Amino acid sequence: MQAVKSYVSEKSIKKKNRLDFVFRNIFRLTAILSASIVIVVIIVIAVRGITPFIQSYTGYNNITGEVILSPVNPFKFLVKSQWLEGAVGASSDYGIGFAIINTMIAVFLSIMITVPVAVVTALLIAKVAPKKISSFLRTVVELLASIPSIIYGVIGLGVITNFVNWIGGLFNYQTAAGLSLLSTVLVLFMMTLPTITAVAETSIRAVKNDIIEGSLALAATNMQTYFKVVLSSAKSGIFAGVILGVGRALGEATAVSMVSGNSFSGVTLNPLATTSTLTSRMLLGIKETSGIDYDIRFSVGLVLMLMILITNVVLKAVMKKVGNLDEN
Amino acid sequence: MKKVTFVFILLLTLTLNACSNGGATDDGFDESSKISVYTRDTSSGTRAGFMEKIGFEEAVADDSVLVDDFIIAGNSEIIAAVENDKYAIGYVSLSTLDSSLFKGLNYEGVEPTEANVLSDDYLLARKFNYMLRDDYSVYGDLADEYEALSNAFVAYMGSSEGLATIKAAGGIVDVTSGTPWATVKLNHPIVDQDNSALTVKFGGSDSVEKIAKALTADFAPKAGNFTPEHNHTGSSNAYKGLNGANSAVNDALSIMVGFASREFKDSEPANTKGVVAVDAIVIIVNLNNPVTNMTASAIKSIYSGQVTTWADFL
Secondary structure, eight states: OHHHHHHHOHHHHHHHHHHHHHHHHHHHHHHHHHHHHHHHHHHHHHHHHHHHHHOOOEEEETTTEEEEOOOOOHHHHHHOSBSBSSBTTSOOOBOOHHHHHHHHHHHHHHHHHHHHHHHHHHHIIIIISOHHHHHHHHHHHHHHHTSOHHHHHHHIIIIIHHHHHHHHHHTTOOOBTTBSHHHHHHHHHHHHHHHHHHHHHHHHHTSOHHHHHHHHHTTOOHHHIIIIIIHHHTHHHHHHHHHHHHHHHHHOOHHHHHHSBOOSBSOOOSTTSOBOOHHHHHHTTGGGOOTHHHHHHHHHHHHHHHHHHHHHHHHHHHHHHHTOOOOO | OHHHHHHHHHHHHHHHHHHHHSSOOTTOOOTTSBOEEEEOOTTOHHHHHHHHHTTOGGGTTBGGGSOTTOEEOOHHHHHHHHHHOTTEEEEEEGGGOOTTTSEEOEETTBOOOHHHHHTTOOOSEEEEEEEEOSOOGGGGGGHHHHHHHHHHHHHHHTBHHHHHHHHHTTOBOOGGGOBOHHHHGGGOGGGGSOOTTOEEEEEEOSSSHHHHHHHHHHHGGGGTOOEEEEEEOOTHHHHHHHTSTTOSTTSTTOOSEEEESSOOOTTSOOSSEEEEEEEEEEEEEOTTOOOOEEOHHHHHHHHHTSOOBGGGGO
């Protein structure tokens, strides 16, 4: 009786309520802090990115001297097929239309080859391989997912570009020492494969056992079961992995800038020709520029963020339509 | 299983077929091939020097006047590309020339050697310049020490030991014009103090980085063991970090001694500036390339895109 009474006394209840209040507000504060970081980043990029479109910069040309630059035309910026018309710092005629299309091509091609490989690997790890091998492979995939992108860039520069150069030799096409769309696609493949494999593997393992046993009971072979039943059930999870992979591929800067060749203009459809993505275009020369050439990179970043947003929305809408298998 | 084996064998046969028909032999040089043009970035002093000397000033900061499909790369990347690509052409600093790995072309008939640069016969040359701060007061109590140390460094660069160091690092200097450091240091008592608490920042052109680092490595023990810090991000950042927009003491780009691989412009004034060494720019091609000489108009036609295949030079 004594113990209960002390537990329920008014003083201790007030103290607990106070503690509760304090902690609740600490959590609120941390949540607001995290959210505000994202908002601050978006606002800074938006403000700096919009500046070239509304401000008139003063440029300097090594031949004609000081020039006043007109604000960048947003429509031309999104549509032009060449990065810059005129001297750096003396012209505001920027364009990234070609980079937008090249980015989409590179990401699309890399997803096309990554998803089949990732899904089959995930199937192998989750279902086919014996337990020891499967746990070993799972660890390997997790390690690969955490390798920094500069390492992939260095591997791309040393190994993949030589390989692509050799392929160019087979087709009698002269590549720029292997810097090409194909190298970019292969590097993106290496980078997104662990991400998609890990998520796909988790969602395959989550497929209910009674669906699999039902299919086997209907005299389907193992392979038929895996490909027709298991994969269909894991569809939405695999799609979530694809969305993650696309996000990573769209945002990859370091590795891509080292192997893509950073082409200056033109849409690249030839896999052995140099290309450039939005991210690699932002990175090229960023250390030594100032003025409009520096601020325009924020505009490119803004376009990239919009593109990632639109891609995510579209993919999520597709996922809703496609992955609507009843799971109960 | 049969289908898979069949497809695999089909692909294998196709690849082998392509192998035997395709491409020139390893050592052959196909003259009809396109020239792969490599250049430095628009903020590079090497590019500015190169383009001005060959008469292509518009291309110093303007990428759109260059040939289509040009590739932007740094000094070591151009070297790697030329070593691996038979049809590549690029330009690098003479101090990075290694004749066993790639070929340096003659310019207007003159071989790219140090002697030719010093005798002004080799025309594709530029001066490496240094610049000091005008205003040391931003360093507070240590302002006098830093100013004395920077001036001592300049004096060291003109001494015999300094010139030998510059030459060993690939700069072209007249080593006979130096005075021994033992004589020079008498004018700079700062070097006899213990300067291990001081950090002197060097920056500017990355073409001069190798020479700058060799100089500080040799000079620091002679000058009280100060700590040299190097941050070479481009010739334009020399003036900016010393007396320009980035000269505040807490700016990441602020420095005390700046180097540039080009002449300082009128918009970049300073009280103390001078020449460190002369550097030549060499046009380089792959070892398998039979071309040996380039004239200014020829190299300009390559970089402007008027000429696109190697056949026009052979």
